Amino acid sequence: MLVDLYSKKIFNLAYQFAGSREEAEDLTQDIFVKLYGSLSKYDFERSFTAWFLTLARNHLIDSYRRTKWEKRQRDDFEAHAATLASSDNPERGLVLEETKRVLWEGLNLLPGDVRMAVILKEIQGKSYEETAEIMGLPVGTVKSRISRGRLQLAKLLRGRKESVHVV
């Protein structure tokens, strides 16, 4: 069943992109409504997952352009990390959690297309080719967007480390 197979995947994509659980729930519903309206247009030559993720990506980017989520705050990372397994080393666990918090908030600083490419490749573990197919862009363009996004996040992390060292 479509809901069992894809709801978690789509919800997480929407959540990682929008940063808000409430927003992600609304977006997931919108995406499934769109899916049921577009099933007749599905091209059987394509992978269904890639086709559905493209539909989801288009909806998320369109909504992002309409509402400009970057101006809104993401959910607190503590709430997001509630499901994290506790680390054996508490100090290291805290550093890891702080790193994830910085990155989680840093996603909001990335432009929509860059953010989506980084989420698909770095968080969801897609290959460059799969990401390019979902984004509907050449692999080279996707690679350069992901590089830009990763560098921006790495600089954010470096800046945060430097400020901690100064303090």
Add this chain to the structure above:
Amino acid sequence: MSCERFEALLVAYADGELEAAERTSVEAHLRDCPECAELLACLRTASASLASLPEIEPGPELRRELLAIPLRKRAARGRFALVLDLFLKPSLQPYYAAASIFLALVSLYAINPDKSAIDKAVFRTFHRGYSQVEKLTAEAGSVKDRLGDFAQNVYASLERISPFKRAGE
């Protein structure tokens, strides 16, 4: 090589995608530039941390809403289809055609600047038709009278030549 130029190669270096010559020059720069070395470390940390962000479970309420979407769509389509079927009944189509023609004529009349001429023409046509009907009714009346007379003559003739009557007399 400047740090800015180097940064453009850093991601490919971290992913092990650089050619030998570029890799060597990046490594030489990294030995001399602690900032870029730190950036490389942060790139690796960021990749590892992003990859380990946990997936979260959608709530049961969302699942219920998602499962209800096709049912809601079907119900909405059902109501719509019922109304559509009612309006598209083949037996109603002649009425729709007549109503369309009537509305077209009314519209033509309403937008015509010379309405009085149309009124006169309609009035004249109506009267002509009415007088024709009157004439036809009068003719029909006289035909009926003549038929009555003819029938009476036939009866009278038949009575005169009837063998039964003669036999009876």
